[in-house]
Amino acid sequence: MNGKTITILLIICTVVSSLIADQEYWQQYVHYDYKVKLDVDDRALSGEGFICYRNNSPDTLDRIYLHLYPNAFKDENSTMAREARSQNYRFKITPRNNGYIDIIEFRIARRDLSESVKDAPLIAYNIDDTILESRLPEPLPPGEELQLYIKFYEKITSIVNRGGWRGNQFDLTQWYPKLVVYDQNGWHPDKYHLNGEFYGEFGAFDVEITLPYNYIVAATGEVIEGDPGWHWVQVDTGLSDTEWERSYQQQLEEIRKRGLQQKERTVKFRAENVHDFAWLASPDFLYERGEWHSIPIHVLYNKNARQQWSRKVVQRGERTLEWLSKRFGMYPYPQLSITHGLLGGGMEYPMLVMNSGPWEGLIGHEVGHIYFYGILANNELAEAWLDEGFTSYQENWYEQHYYGDRGYEDENPPDPKSWKFKLNPKPTSRERTVSYLVDYLTSGYNEPLAQYAQDFKGGYGINAYTKGAAFFGMLHKMVGDSLWDEICHTYFDRWKFKHVNEQRFKQVCEDVTGMDLEWYFDQWLHRTVNIDYARGKLSKSQQADGSWKTSVDIHRKDRGIMPVEVELTTVSGQRYLQKWDGRAKLGTLVFETDDKPKTVVVDPNDIILDRNRMNNGNMSIQFLPDNPLSFGYKPRDLYVIKYAPKIWYNDVDGVWVGARLRGSYLEKFLRTEAGVTWGLRSNRLGGNLKFGHPIIPNSDKLQFDLSFIQQEGRAVGNVGLVYKTSRMRYSPPRQRMELFFSTAQLLENGEQYGRRKIHAGGELLKVPEWQPGRVNKISFGYQLELQQLMWWGMLRMQAEASPEFLGSEYDYSKLQGELSLRLGGFNNYIASRFFAGRFFGSETPLQERFFVEGANPRARFEKFYLRSVGALPRQIYYHLPGGGNLRGYLDQPFNSESLAALNIEAGSAVLTSIFRHFLPRWTVLRLVTFYDVGKLKMDDKDKTLMDAGVGVHFRGRMFYAPVNLRFDFPLWVSDPLPGEKSFRFRWLFSVSNSF
Numbered sequence: 001m002n003g004k005t006i007t008i009l010l011i012i013c014t015v016v017s018s019l020i021a022d023q024e025y026w027q028q029y030v031h032y033d034y035k036v037k038l039d040v041d042d043r044a045l046s047g048e049g050f051i052c053y054r055n056n057s058p059d060t061l062d063r064i065y066l067h068l069y070p071n072a073f074k075d076e077n078s079t080m081a082r083e084a085r086s087q088n089y090r091f092k093i094t095p096r097n098n099g100y101i102d103i104i105e106f107r108i109a110r111r112d113l114s115e116s117v118k119d120a121p122l123i124a125y126n127i128d129d130t131i132l133e134s135r136l137p138e139p140l141p142p143g144e145e146l147q148l149y150i151k152f153y154e155k156i157t158s159i160v161n162r163g164g165w166r167g168n169q170f171d172l173t174q175w176y177p178k179l180v181v182y183d184q185n186g187w188h189p190d191k192y193h194l195n196g197e198f199y200g201e202f203g204a205f206d207v208e209i210t211l212p213y214n215y216i217v218a219a220t221g222e223v224i225e226g227d228p229g230w231h232w233v234q235v236d237t238g239l240s241d242t243e244w245e246r247s248y249q250q251q252l253e254e255i256r257k258r259g260l261q262q263k264e265r266t267v268k269f270r271a272e273n274v275h276d277f278a279w280l281a282s283p284d285f286l287y288e289r290g291e292w293h294s295i296p297i298h299v300l301y302n303k304n305a306r307q308q309w310s311r312k313v314v315q316r317g318e319r320t321l322e323w324l325s326k327r328f329g330m331y332p333y334p335q336l337s338i339t340h341g342l343l344g345g346g347m348e349y350p351m352l353v354m355n356s357g358p359w360e361g362l363i364g365h366e367v368g369h370i371y372f373y374g375i376l377a378n379n380e381l382a383e384a385w386l387d388e389g390f391t392s393y394q395e396n397w398y399e400q401h402y403y404g405d406r407g408y409e410d411e412n413p414p415d416p417k418s419w420k421f422k423l424n425p426k427p428t429s430r431e432r433t434v435s436y437l438v439d440y441l442t443s444g445y446n447e448p449l450a451q452y453a454q455d456f457k458g459g460y461g462i463n464a465y466t467k468g469a470a471f472f473g474m475l476h477k478m479v480g481d482s483l484w485d486e487i488c489h490t491y492f493d494r495w496k497f498k499h500v501n502e503q504r505f506k507q508v509c510e511d512v513t514g515m516d517l518e519w520y521f522d523q524w525l526h527r528t529v530n531i532d533y534a535r536g537k538l539s540k541s542q543q544a545d546g547s548w549k550t551s552v553d554i555h556r557k558d559r560g561i562m563p564v565e566v567e568l569t570t571v572s573g574q575r576y577l578q579k580w581d582g583r584a585k586l587g588t589l590v591f592e593t594d595d596k597p598k599t600v601v602v603d604p605n606d607i608i609l610d611r612n613r614m615n616n617g618n619m620s621i622q623f624l625p626d627n628p629l630s631f632g633y634k635p636r637d638l639y640v641i642k643y644a645p646k647i648w649y650n651d652v653d654g655v656w657v658g659a660r661l662r663g664s665y666l667e668k669f670l671r672t673e674a675g676v677t678w679g680l681r682s683n684r685l686g687g688n689l690k691f692g693h694p695i696i697p698n699s700d701k702l703q704f705d706l707s708f709i710q711q712e713g714r715a716v717g718n719v720g721l722v723y724k725t726s727r728m729r730y731s732p733p734r735q736r737m738e739l740f741f742s743t744a745q746l747l748e749n750g751e752q753y754g755r756r757k758i759h760a761g762g763e764l765l766k767v768p769e770w771q772p773g774r775v776n777k778i779s780f781g782y783q784l785e786l787q788q789l790m791w792w793g794m795l796r797m798q799a800e801a802s803p804e805f806l807g808s809e810y811d812y813s814k815l816q817g818e819l820s821l822r823l824g825g826f827n828n829y830i831a832s833r834f835f836a837g838r839f840f841g842s843e844t845p846l847q848e849r850f851f852v853e854g855a856n857p858r859a860r861f862e863k864f865y866l867r868s869v870g871a872l873p874r875q876i877y878y879h880l881p882g883g884g885n886l887r888g889y890l891d892q893p894f895n896s897e898s899l900a901a902l903n904i905e906a907g908s909a910v911l912t913s914i915f916r917h918f919l920p921r922w923t924v925l926r927l928v929t930f931y932d933v934g935k936l937k938m939d940d941k942d943k944t945l946m947d948a949g950v951g952v953h954f955r956g957r958m959f960y961a962p963v964n965l966r967f968d969f970p971l972w973v974s975d976p977l978p979g980e981k982s983f984r985f986r987w988l989f990s991v992s993n994s995f
Helices: 003-024 069-073 079-086 241-261 303-309 312-327 360-371 384-403 419-423 429-441 460-479 481-495 502-513 518-526 910-914
Strands: 029-039 044-054 061-067 100-110 126-128 131-140 145-155 164-166 169-172 203-212 216-219 222-225 264-274 279-282 285-292 295-302 336-340 346-349 352-355 376-378 498-500 533-542 548-556 564-570 575-580 586-593 597-602 620-625 638-650 654-665 669-679 685-694 702-711 714-728 731-746 755-760 763-768 775-788 791-802 812-824 829-841 898-908 924-938 941-958 961-973 988-990
Touching (some): 069 079, 069 100, 100 131, 203 216, 203 279, 216 285, 216 336, 285 312, 295 312, 312 336, 312 360, 312 384, 336 360, 352 360, 360 384, 376 384, 376 498, 419 620, 429 460, 460 481, 460 502, 481 498, 481 502, 564 586, 638 669, 910 924
Parallel strands (some): 336 352, 620 638
Antiparallel strands (some): 029 044, 044 145, 061 131, 100 145, 164 169, 222 264, 533 548, 548 586, 564 575, 564 597, 654 669, 702 714, 714 731, 755 763, 775 791, 898 924, 941 961
16 A cells, blocks of 8 residues: 555545544533623622523433532632632631622523513522522423523622732623533533633623723623723823823823713623633723734733833734644634733633733733633643643743743843853753653652542642643654644644543544554553653674664663654764654664764653653763752753852861762752861861662652761761651641661760850850760651641651660660641741650760750751851850740750740731831741740759740741741740849840741
8 A cells, every 4th residue: 555545545534533523523502691780899790691502412401500600709618718728728718808699580491482581480599609500490402492591799709819809900700600511421510619720611692891981891702882991091102101101191081081971881792602701890901902814902901010011912912823823723713802910820711811911921821721721622620731731832832932942031041151050050941841840740749630620639730731731742742743733733623612622632633643642641641650761781883884883772661651762973963863662661773873973862852751861871960059049950961969168167176168069860869968177276077978869769758868977076877768748749738757777976075066155154154065975876756747727737756765785875765746836827826836755764965855945966966057166156146946945045055854845926927017118028027925934854853944035037038948037035034044134135046937
């Protein structure tokens, strides 16, 4: 069979399968005719509407369902509110910000009857959360129509989710009674969930909106009656800022005068071939107009954002329409509106997007949604990957096409060899995305992509958007540019204005390519696999004619299967590319080249989400200066080693200097650290080594940790396992378990370092805190963290044993527990901590005991700035939380083998509002009061100590990480030093929370 015959057969098969699909497919039809009035004072809508519903299914229907989405914001008992609490979202529905919809009248009539539906009897219905269910007065056979009449009142929620009000702007989304979809799988009466979006029936909308005269309005559809007010506030981009501002003020005055004569105006919009309708209105909008292929582009934005939005958004909208029309199919609607919405990020609706900013990527993503969700309408709740993934991929594709690997952010790509890059390294936009996704795939929290949004255990966003985009990207690379273009256009042509799903998209792909893609869709949508191909044995030989023959083995080291490219580069720079199907555990490729091979790389373009590129043949090492700006730098083909100088001081070494190297792959694998120090006064050499690596493949829940430090007169080593797990990757409830063997001892003359300066009776004393002798111990720790909207809790328990048979020179064991609770929000709270611990055995070394004021010397040794005597100037009082945590006793290092303590703290962010103009964004300045009490055993007698005081706590962000700065003033202690008063000024600071 020749190639021409095969091509003809493929075309015939494609046409036949398309015709069969068309014959089997049906969808319902809905026509909405709504009249609504916006009350800006009461922040409410009142309205009525007629809905015509045609049953195109082969089934007779006996009931009908409607979405009443505003009820999701009615109270804390809604499905959405409960899901928000379970995921620790920090918003609460109250009578001040809630929203709901009340049905005042509800009537149903067959359309073929002579009477008006408005005269039909009232119909009984039941409302469950956001779903209205009603039995029909009589069954609706196939091909027949019915009409609904609905009169309703809606209180508009404040903007806590996709729609609502803020100030005098109203974003009206999911605002109307909306028919539930009935398709081949029956009714879909899905409630409004925190994650996931919507599913609607195609049809037409006629919506008449009455609003205050000075409000500017934009909506799905075309204006067919009335004036939306755009020309009143249209920006003349040819004027200077001063000239335009003068003109704008004159126009506002004219609008105000007209508003005195006419309080309201009505605007009517019509939209066809859509399954949703949204609108927004504000008196503060400005308007600009663009056009592409005679399609008007309406841009409306807040007057305060003119510098950011003017001209740019029109241009970006035009280019986005051109891109989408070229790649998928001609934009089929009569207009596009890009508007300045209240929601952070953006939200899409047919012909209308609401964006929080003018960014090109956001415009591309949301306008892309008009294709993927709008024109090609999937059930977003059931298959979010099909629209979020597709538009995320086309957005990335657009970015790569127009801007290259570095994307929008870098018009002048940095030189990787420059110092600017080394101080602030930035991988490409695509590399960042791939690293982020592979980190998730190997986290132990990976979930199947194809599931309902509400069923994800925490991975909805990264699955629907990032993994979804990767699914389409890999498919594109696998079939090639030509077939991918044909897939995109065929998908659009075959399924525009229809409901799509996984099977329908897969059928298009298979029809176009002739491939069986069941394995690909199953692997990436329904399973959780990882990809790891490694370059194996490499043999090369020169042939008699001077050419070279190279044989390379490729190993598949994980369950995932992908066609994989292998690239050979010769010494002259010639490149040869072959592809292996990747299905077997081992494959061999043979290259024949004119000159000597230099490198062989598996998956050279990093296409297949290979989890470990260290074995792909092109791994190298990169050295960078260690600084906060390099946090999060995770190149896929480099083992990064960061170097930094070290310098500090203590009374024994004087100034000590050193260097540190920290290395890792993707900041996750093969984590290493090595350091060396030299005391300039003592001439003592010190050093440290660390190693960490996940043990379970494709999971970072179980980690192996090894560390050793010999520095400042002590030697400390730890080896053990740490297991961390949670229901969601980054959110409570979280559990942590660790099992460690540790050894520690003073070295020769080490007692000089293990002292502490305290002020007593007007004198400065150096009190010993370390005892000689080896301490070998095994320890087990457990930690549980819980959190809800208005409370947080942490339970810690630890058991240790230091028996002689482990080589320890001490024989003791320890049990301790700690429970911390915080009630209230992030800014205003009351918190408490209860601690209790006891040692058992003949003798406990001083450095391991419980200290009243905070962490013991063994814990302080881990902080280089607290490790030794004189590490901080004696005028500085630093508090490291732990032990009894009685911060007023920082100058009295009471210690005991038995200790119980209670810490209470109340904080208020009143200082934040006072100093807001002087504080960076996202910072909190709290005023704190505290009380601490502890009971310990000293010299076989019980002793009770107390303190109380106030504090100022600062929390912000710096270099992508949270920053704490705490100043506490323990103004009263129950047991002061000799010669001191209980009430006096004391102070301390810390970069750690109190507890």
